[in-house]
Amino acid sequence: MLIEKDMDLMQKLHILGDAAKYDVSCSSSGVDRRGDGKSLGNCLSAGLCHAFAGDGRCISLLKILLTNECIFNCRYCANNCNRADTPRATFTPEEVCQLTVEFYRRNYIEGLFLSSGIRISPLVTMEAIYQTVHQLRNVHHFYGYIHVKAIPGAPPELIEKTGYLVDRMSVNLELPTGEGLRHLAPNKNRKTLLTPMRQIQNLRQRNDQAFLPNSGSGQRNIKKQEDASLPGTLYGQKLPARKGQWESREKVQGFVPAGQSTQMIIGATPESDYQIMKVSEGLYDRFQMKRVYYSAFCNVTEDTTLPMPVTGPPLLREHRLYQADFLMRFYQFKIDELLSEDKPNFNVFLDPKCDWALRHLEQFPVEIMRADYQTLLRVPGIGVKSAKRIVAARRSAILDYQDLKKMGVVLKRALYFITCNGRQMYPVKVEEDYILSNLLNSENRAVREIGPVYRQLSLFDDQKATLTEDGILVLDA
Amino acid sequence: MKIFVCEDSLEGIFTGVYDAWAAAGPHTEKRLITGDTWNMELFAEYVTVLPDAKKAEKVIRTLKSRLGYEAYEQLCYAAMSDAIDKADAIYHTIVTAFSMRDSKRVFQNMHDPAVMRCFALGRTVGGEATHHLEFIRFCELENGVLFARCTPKNRITLVLAEHFSDRFPSENFIILNATHHEAVLHAAGEHTYILCDSEALLQEQPGAYSETEELFQDLWKDYFEAMTIEDRRNEKLQRQLFPKRYWKDSVELKDKA
Ligand code: SF4
Numbered sequence: 143m144l145i146e147k148d149m150d151l152m153q154k155l156h157i158l159g160d161a162a163k164y165d166v167s168c169s170s171s172g173v174d175r176r177g178d179g180k181s182l183g184n185c186l187s188a189g190l191c192h193a194f195a196g197d198g199r200c201i202s203l204l205k206i207l208l209t210n211e212c213i214f215n216c217r218y219c220a221n222n223c224n225r226a227d228t229p230r231a232t233f234t235p236e237e238v239c240q241l242t243v244e245f246y247r248r249n250y251i252e253g254l255f256l257s258s259g260i261r262i263s264p265l266v267t268m269e270a271i272y273q274t275v276h277q278l279r280n281v282h283h284f285y286g287y288i289h290v291k292a293i294p295g296a297p298p299e300l301i302e303k304t305g306y307l308v309d310r311m312s313v314n315l316e317l318p319t320g321e322g323l324r325h326l327a328p329n330k331n332r333k334t335l336l337t338p339m340r341q342i343q344n345l346r347q348r349n350d351q352a353f354l355p356n357s358g359s360g361q362r363n364i365k366k367q368e369d370a371s372l373p374g375t376l377y378g379q380k381l382p383a384r385k386g387q388w389e390s391r392e393k394v395q396g397f398v399p400a401g402q403s404t405q406m407i408i409g410a411t412p413e414s415d416y417q418i419m420k421v422s423e424g425l426y427d428r429f430q431m432k433r434v435y436y437s438a439f440c441n442v443t444e445d446t447t448l449p450m451p452v453t454g455p456p457l458l459r460e461h462r463l464y465q466a467d468f469l470m471r472f473y474q475f476k477i478d479e480l481l482s483e484d485k486p487n488f489n490v491f492l493d494p495k496c497d498w499a500l501r502h503l504e505q506f507p508v509e510i511m512r513a514d515y516q517t518l519l520r521v522p523g524i525g526v527k528s529a530k531r532i533v534a535a536r537r538s539a540i541l542d543y544q545d546l547k548k549m550g551v552v553l554k555r556a557l558y559f560i561t562c563n564g565r566q567m568y569p570v571k572v573e574e575d576y577i578l579s580n581l582l583n584s585e586n587r588a589v590r591e592i593g594p595v596y597r598q599l600s601l602f603d604d605q606k607a608t609l610t611e612d613g614i615l616v617l618d619a
Numbered sequence: 620m621k622i623f624v625c626e627d628s629l630e631g632i633f634t635g636v637y638d639a640w641a642a643a644g645p646h647t648e649k650r651l652i653t654g655d656t657w658n659m660e661l662f663a664e665y666v667t668v669l670p671d672a673k674k675a676e677k678v679i680r681t682l683k684s685r686l687g688y689e690a691y692e693q694l695c696y697a698a699m700s701d702a703i704d705k706a707d708a709i710y711h712t713i714v715t716a717f718s719m720r721d722s723k724r725v726f727q728n729m730h731d732p733a734v735m736r737c738f739a740l741g742r743t744v745g746g747e748a749t750h751h752l753e754f755i756r757f758c759e760l761e762n763g764v765l766f767a768r769c770t771p772k773n774r775i776t777l778v779l780a781e782h783f784s785d786r787f788p789s790e791n792f793i794i795l796n797a798t799h800h801e802a803v804l805h806a807a808g809e810h811t812y813i814l815c816d817s818e819a820l821l822q823e824q825p826g827a828y829s830e831t832e833e834l835f836q837d838l839w840k841d842y843f844e845a846m847t848i849e850d851r852r853n854e855k856l857q858r859q860l861f862p863k864r865y866w867k868d869s870v871e872l873k874d875k876a
Pocket residue numbers: 212213214215216219220221222223258259260
């Protein structure tokens with residue numbers, strides 16, 4: 143292993159920033175926290191993106207690894223222990239605190255996203271993460287957003303006490319199936335990944351109950367005791383308990399207030415879209431995930447036994463999965479409505495909502511003045527915002543196509559599926575092949591001309607691009 | 620037609636609303652304008668409105684209770700706009716609101732041109748304000764003061780002042796709005812800030828950087844470069860999300876601006 147001595151801060155940040163960039167999440171959303179008049183920082187629940195990198199991804203948090211030394215050998219990861227020539231570096235907690243505070247004061251970032259390779263053991267690694275955020279909160283009085291990884295296999299007590307210091311925690315599922323994990327991440331398994339996820343979820347629930355008025359406990363029971371020192375800590379030192387600790391402050395919003403998230407790598411293993419989305423649905427339903435992220439596989443280790451598509455990472459597929467994720471979370475679609483064993487993959491040329499609508503033409507056209515909110519939501523070209531506006535506006539006025547346009551309806555797509563006061567916008571056949579060829583015409587011209595499609599997808603003029611709170615661009619409606 | 624000429628400020632516009640409302644005649648025969656550049660119209664009576672904190676305060680209180688906080692905020696954003704017709708749009712939106720059974724629903728009234736205009740103005744200003752919260756950059760001066768310069772189209776200084784004094788209570792900072800020649804000055808430990816005319820400030824260089832300032836700028840630039848995944852490079856998307864007009868006042872993209 144290449145461990146350079148006396149590396150300066152610049153070299154470390156370069157290595158440990160570069161190594162962290164494949165983690166998708168950079169969100170600073172989910173918690174509203176006004177400043178306390180003394181400490182540095184506050185949080186906005188919608189989140190803020192402070193910059194956009196050359197790949198168009200948002201930079202909201204200082205996303206770094208604490209160390210890229212690692213005892214595991216996940217084959218898709220440049221830091222795996224078999225990679226002898228990867229330069230290695232490790233931050234001290236003080237260095238992380240300094241970078242976070244100084245970047246934050248300059249308004250470069252909303253906070254910190256701290257991940258880590260597994261150095262020595264999961265326990266040692268988690269302890270180091272804990273020490274770092276503890277110092278950031280209680281020595282530097284940093285009040286901004288913090289997201290950390292929960293390290294699978296670390297003692298639950300350690301994960302718990304870290305959770306009271308941070309806003310969000312995540313454990314990456316990495317691959318959609320246990321089978322995939324066995325092949326590509328032999329040191330990880332489903333059980334060790336799901337255990338901390340479950341723990342976080344349980345603690346969050348318990349915490350929510352404690353916060354409910356009349357829940358019996360009355361008090362905000364969030365004061366945590368300093369645990370006895372855990373053996374084998376990375377930095378040896380233990381911070382003395384002080385008055386005014388973050389854990390005991392009234393403003394603290396409890397355990398992981400912004401919830402947990404996770405991510406899956408797409409296209410390294412042969413799972414279908416159906417399998418992936420079913421897993422995702424399960425994660426939302428059973429673990430109350432705030433977000434599931436999908437990460438198009440980049441073969442950074444140049445492992446010849448793994449896919450190495452000449453067209454680059456499967457970005458368009460990744461995009462379709464995000465769209466389906468949207469349909470599931472905001473449009474009340476079940477995955478079984480969108481895909482099935484017989485039709486396990488999305489049509490990359492058509493967004494999942496159009497695809498669904500075309501297979502359910504018997505439900506169309508719908509009448510704008512009468513259809514209920516749920517039905518409006520299912521119309522291609524009508525998004526959550528425009529559906530709400532329609533429902534509100536039609537109470538006091540008779541709407542026409544001009545109004546719909548003003549309300550943000552994408553008529554180019556919606557016109558096949560709606561009537562307004564009994565009239566179509568202009569006469570069209572409600573017929574699958576006819577609509578399909580019309581829709582594809584506009585979408586596919588660009589697809590054919592441009593090659594790596596996703597790059598231009600976001601520029602289609604007939605679609606609304608929604609920038610999610612995470613800075614991921616999803617073509618909506 | 621009666622034309623009320625207001626000062627271009629929240630106080631000025633809301634005082635104008637007060638005076639216009641109180642004046643005789645139907646609302647359709649009243650118009651509000653701001654500033655001093657307008658084309659004199661024949662057959663119109665011009666009324667100069669002097670900003671009056673008490674009148675503005677009354678209007679604000681009424682708006683908050685009758686229209687609700689959200690609609691009020693929307694109107695404030697509209698008032699910060701650089702559009703010349705904003706004061707009139709605000710006035711007639713208020714007139715419409717008060718003619719509705721439920722004034723809180725005023726922004727659902729998509730058929731009313733004044734309401735639509737205020738909605739659009741508010742959205743534009745809100746968007747620019749959010750961009751500024753995200754993209755302005757502070758540097759640390761020799762004396763420890765944080766300094767940021769920005770050039771917004773709309774007069775959003777107040778939004779920046781509110782946000783950053785909540786966020787950086789223990790910092791001394793200055794935000795210079797070079798477009799509108801005003802600045803926010805915030806002193807550490809003070810819970811308030813002052814907006815001041817920045818002519819004086821513009822005369823001076825903000826002062827030399829602190830000892831470590833360049834180090835942190837370099838760290839950030841290097842980090843920013845490293846964050847791009849080459850396989851996904853997409854500069855069009857980058858420009859779409861991080862508009863180029865913000866680059867010159869940034870740290871990380873200043874050289875490409
Ligand atoms: S645990 Fe796996 S993915 Fe994480 S740093 Fe180590 S090798 Fe990479």
